[in-house]
Amino acid sequence: MFAVDFTITIPVVVSIATVIYTWFATRRSNVDERFKAGADRMDRHELRLNSLEQSVKAMPTREDVHKIELAMERMNGTMGRMEAVMEGSQMIMSRLESIVSRHEDHLLQGGRDR
Known part of the structure; x- marks a missing residue:
């Protein structure tokens, strides 16, 4: 049978175990x-997403823009009537x-007819 020399085998096994442990530890x-x-x-x-969401929430909606457009059209109509x-x-x-001017001219001429 084979004779196992533990003086050589134990250090080799410990070295291999150390290499395996080191590989897993550094990998981790x-x-x-x-x-x-x-x-x-x-x-x-x-x-960044939170900041963007806050910016989007503060922006006017489509309905808000539509209300502004209607108000501007009403003001345009009012301005036309004022004009x-x-x-x-x-x-x-x-x-x-x-x-x-005619009255003034008449009075300056002393009330005389032309």
């Missing part, structure tokens, strides 16, 4: 580091100015 620490980096990156993404009234008032004022 590498996985932990990568997991931590990934978790940190996901936290940063979550903060027409002011134009009529301007015409009245120009007629009044010509009448007042």
Whole structure:
């Protein structure tokens, strides 16, 4: 039979066990580091998403924009009516100015007819 020399076998087995343990331990620490980096990156993404959600919530909705458009159209119509009234008032004022000018000319000439 084979004679096993334990003085050589035990150190070899211990060395192999140490290599295996070291491989698993370093692999686990590498996985932990990568997991931590990934978790940190996901936290940063979550903060950016929260910021974006807050910005979107503060934006006006389609209905809000539609209400603003309707209000602007009403104001445009009101401004058009005001323009027409002011134009009529301007015409009245120009007629009044010509009448007042004729009266003034008449009074400056001493009330004489031409």
